[in-house]
Amino acid sequence: MRQKLLSDGAKELTYEIREIVKKAEQLKKFGVSVYWENIGDPITKHHQLPHWIKKIVSDLALENDTYSYCPSKGVVETREFLAAQTNLLGGTRIAADDITFFNGLGDAIAKVYQFLDPASRIIGPSPAYSTHSSAEAAHAHHQPLTYQLDPNNHWYPDLDDLYKKVKYNPNIVGILIINPDNPTGMVYPLDTLKKIVDIAREFNLFLIADEIYINITYNGTKAYTLAEVIGELPGISMKGISKELPWPGARCGWIEYYNRGCDDDFNRLCQAIDNAKMIEVCSTKLPQLALPRVLGDPRFKTYRQETNEHIGRRSKLISSILGQVKEVTFNETYGAFYNTIIFREGMLKPHQTMKIKNDEVRKLVELWTSQDIPLDKRFVYYLLGAKGICVVPISSFCSELQGFRVTLLEENENELIRIFEAIAEGIREYCGS
Numbered sequence: 001m002r003q004k005l006l007s008d009g010a011k012e013l014t015y016e017i018r019e020i021v022k023k024a025e026q027l028k029k030f031g032v033s034v035y036w037e038n039i040g041d042p043i044t045k046h047h048q049l050p051h052w053i054k055k056i057v058s059d060l061a062l063e064n065d066t067y068s069y070c071p072s073k074g075v076v077e078t079r080e081f082l083a084a085q086t087n088l089l090g091g092t093r094i095a096a097d098d099i100t101f102f103n104g105l106g107d108a109i110a111k112v113y114q115f116l117d118p119a120s121r122i123i124g125p126s127p128a129y130s131t132h133s134s135a136e137a138a139h140a141h142h143q144p145l146t147y148q149l150d151p152n153n154h155w156y157p158d159l160d161d162l163y164k165k166v167k168y169n170p171n172i173v174g175i176l177i178i179n180p181d182n183p184t185g186m187v188y189p190l191d192t193l194k195k196i197v198d199i200a201r202e203f204n205l206f207l208i209a210d211e212i213y214i215n216i217t218y219n220g221t222k223a224y225t226l227a228e229v230i231g232e233l234p235g236i237s238m239k240g241i242s243k244e245l246p247w248p249g250a251r252c253g254w255i256e257y258y259n260r261g262c263d264d265d266f267n268r269l270c271q272a273i274d275n276a277k278m279i280e281v282c283s284t285k286l287p288q289l290a291l292p293r294v295l296g297d298p299r300f301k302t303y304r305q306e307t308n309e310h311i312g313r314r315s316k317l318i319s320s321i322l323g324q325v326k327e328v329t330f331n332e333t334y335g336a337f338y339n340t341i342i343f344r345e346g347m348l349k350p351h352q353t354m355k356i357k358n359d360e361v362r363k364l365v366e367l368w369t370s371q372d373i374p375l376d377k378r379f380v381y382y383l384l385g386a387k388g389i390c391v392v393p394i395s396s397f398c399s400e401l402q403g404f405r406v407t408l409l410e411e412n413e414n415e416l417i418r419i420f421e422a423i424a425e426g427i428r429e430y431c432g433s
């Protein structure tokens with residue numbers, strides 16, 4: 001080509017949650033029946049949406065207006081409904097114009113980082129959810145900047161680490177919180193959130209909170225929103241229906257701008273994000289129309305509570321199985337629907353194996369693991385070949401820890417127990433070999 005085509009940032013775009021699927025698909029050709037523990041999609045794990053929600057969607061599909069464009073920022077009545085919900089929290093207040101819809105939160109995440117100056121950085125948690133870390137790193141043409149979540153302290157953020165990194169890196173303009181967190185299932189305690197806001201205040205930063213799981217908490221825990229703690233600081237909350245309804249296929253998420261009027265630079269960023277949406281005309285309309293009807297229905301609260309209780313019950317079952325495995329550090333989860341399990345120091349070594357009966361599968365796994373790959377990825381490939389269970393290595397979440405992420409989504413309890421007992425057995429066999 002006459003000039004180079006690719007930006008330097010493009011190499012930062014990786015998404016192991018889907019990459020691992022390519023490996024699993026290869027094994028399926030040899031007859032391995034794969035159990036998908038890699039992706040946070042409740043519907044593929046047998047979750048049934050209540051009939052009344054489907055009825056709302058199907059009624060809307062029969063209305064002619066559903067098929068037209070909507071305003072660039074999203075359906076006005078829906079934004080008014082959502083602004084009122086945020087205002088009910090009693091923290092910072094917003095109007096419908098402070099909300100913009102996107103085609104899924106993934107789309108919003110890409111846009112928010114894309115229009116930041118390449119030298120201005122957002123620091124986010126590690127392990128890092130790759131949609132954030134990849135998009136942020138791609139905009140900066142550098143590896144992601146992260147603060148540590150501590151597996152030896154309930155996965156809570158290491159605030160000293162965050163403070164020092166912010167203090168000594170003047171390029172940091174914002175702090176990302178994912179609350180409840182993917183991939184750890186941790187819920188930020190109120191006091192921790194307040195301390196993070198204090199750091200942002202001290203260094204004149206803005207805050208981003210990905211709150212797509214904000215209403216998915218269980219085992220007695222509540223997640224506090226950014227709106228409740230942000231005070232007068234500028235910030236962006238990111239929300240969506242992929243997990244909460246759940247309707248991931250709708251591709252519908254939105255962002256809420258907090259205190260955009262208090263800082264000109266921040267306001268210009270919000271305006272640029274809105275302009276980007278305008279260029280695309282608008283986001284998917286049907287889920288936006290459904291949203292106030294579903295979330296505003298009194299049955300929704302009960303449905304969400306029951307669904308959360310089920311996730312909580314599964315978290316306990318998983319804890320009763322993996323909590324007994326001495327080779328790993330296990331933390332109970334309180335929000336979202338993932339758990340990150342970390343191998344204890346020195347447990348993983350380069351020559352460990354698991355017995356794989358099928359010769360062709362074994363040869364393929366041996367080929368994959370003969371490459372120079374992180375030790376947790378090596379374990380993940382063996383688990384896939386030996387047990388047919390597809391999990392995601394934690395080294396691919398911008399982390400130096402070694403472990404893997406599972407989901408808490410399987411609704412068939414016998415199946416869930418079978419899967420997690422097989423994982424426990426796999427860990428013991430692998431580490432003992």
Ligand SMILES: Cc1ncc(COP(=O)(O)O)c(C=O)c1O
Pocket residue numbers: 040103104105106107129131178182210212240241242248251252253
């Ligand atoms: C923390 C977090 N943010 C955003 C997303 C993307 O959501 P969406 O389906 O709305 O693009 C996910 C999806 O797994 C997620 O876990």
